Amino acid sequence: MTDQLKLANQVCFPVYTLAKEIINQYRPILKEMDLTYPQYLVMMVLWESKEQTVSEIGEKLNLDSGTLTPLLKRLETKKLITRKRKKTDERVVAIALTPEGFEKKEMAELIPERVAESLNISMEELNELKRITEKVIKKIKS
Amino acid sequence: MTDQLKLANQVCFPVYTLAKEIINQYRPILKEMDLTYPQYLVMMVLWESKEQTVSEIGEKLNLDSGTLTPLLKRLETKKLITRKRKKTDERVVAIALTPEGFEKKEMAELIPERVAESLNISMEELNELKRITEKVIKKIKS
């Protein structure tokens, strides 16, 4: 096999590994506020705008209802969100932050700093990683 | 929140997204040979050296026994590998390729090309992504 052909594998594995590694860095920090990384992503989407439908959240995070429905039910159990079908279209479930869910935002503001610290990577490298990653995602999706 | 603090989140989400996206690109291609991406990784490790212990595989792929044991049992069910405890140390399980498992290597040689095609990303960008990703992994692990 030529090096060129092997390259795909040689890139994909590190990306897969890095994603797991990053989530592992978040894990203990998020655990203190009783969230998983995907739950944290959902909460961040809601902190930006406190009422959104399931599909709006899914679109922003690239997650389908099979993933979101049980995750959202867990957030509901934790009293961080409410789930309510819309009167105007009963197929649509509106997810809204509870006061507790909204308040968690403050505590969460400390997370990026702690993660950055835990990752121990320079701004320059983080920016480089962000730039190339976003570029590749855009290409894949197009 | 300063931009600096937000950066961690702004990097982690794309990496998490890209990893999923990449696996999604592999999925239909690997499905033709009845493998998932993590199963493919294990097979690649074994194609390099056809008998290895569970922990050796786990070390190379950063996966623990809770992940590998059921995955390896599925590969065993598919007759791609065998699992046998070592006589010299009964705690150790030796994983070995079956002839079928070894033969699958040939079919698998086509995969990187097809994935590269599917990703539709230039060699330069792939190399850049590989370089920065590996650099960051190394830093995180140290």
Add this chain to the structure above:
DNA sequence: CAAAATTAAATTGTGCACAATCTAATTTTG
């Protein structure tokens, strides 16, 4: 307007990923 098509979530089923615990075997050490 009613049948057909579409849409939004939920459900079901499979397969990771990983923490925590358990079991059995081997090493270490007093």
Add this chain to the structure above:
DNA sequence: CAAAATTAGATTGTGCACAATTTAATTTTG
């Protein structure tokens, strides 16, 4: 050498991730 510590996997339980199917509601269209 026997008790203690360590090691290698297996098991259990929780939580994604996603395909495929189902259900119920809404839109479209003949």
